[in-house]
Amino acid sequence: MVRVGPATLVIDCGPDFRQQMLREGVSSLDAILITHEHNDHVIGLDDVRPFNFLQRRDMPVFATPRVALELRQRFAYAFSHEPYPGAPMINLEPIANNEPFFAAGIPIMPVEVMHGSLPVLGFRIGDFTYLTDVRAMSEEEIDKTKG
Ligand SMILES: [Zn+2]
Structure with missing residues (x-):
């Protein structure tokens, strides 16, 4: 979870998403950034429902x-065309x-790293960069994280 001014962002949405939001007392969530599709990074997405309900909008x-x-x-x-x-x-x-x-x-800058043979994204937000599952990273991408 990243709080930037009044905004609250979450990077990835794993199986502990619900527990993490309760632990941190997050009552409002503005957006979710996904690094890659592996289950441990996305399987908590079903738990955006309380935020949908409270905020009355799509996530x-x-x-x-x-x-x-x-x-x-x-x-x-x-x-689906007609979600339940x-x-x-x-x-x-x-x-x-x-x-x-x-x-x-x-403003967010994607940073691409290699997770084995799978390209995945990290994110630079101001002077903070979040990277996960990094096996290799090009010089150009490293440059994005400098400063
Ligand atoms: Zn992965």
């Missing part, structure tokens, strides 16, 4: 097209490496 979830495709398959019930009442409401926002974006008004 913006930022992910690459490859990751978004996996999420649509894994959480097919959330993306109470299904998680997720608004997938496409992102790509080398394309800075804004989440909840916060």
Whole structure:
């Protein structure tokens, strides 16, 4: 979880997402950034439902097209044309490496690392960079994290 000014962002949404949100007393969540599609990084997405209910809106979830495709398959019930009442409401926002974006008004720079043979994203937010599951990283990507 990252609090930036008034915004609260979460990077990845693993099986402990619900417990983490309760532990940290997060009553409002603005967006979720996904590094990659492995279950330990996404399987908690069903638990955005209380935030949908409290905030009365879809949860913006930022992910690459490859990751978004996996999420649509894994959480097919959330993306069906007629989701059942109470299904998680997720608004997938496409992102790509080398394309800075804004989440909840916060500027974010993707940083790509290799997780074995799988390219995954980390994120630089101000002078904070979050990287996970890094096996290798190019000099260009390392440069993005400097300073
Ligand atoms: Zn992984």
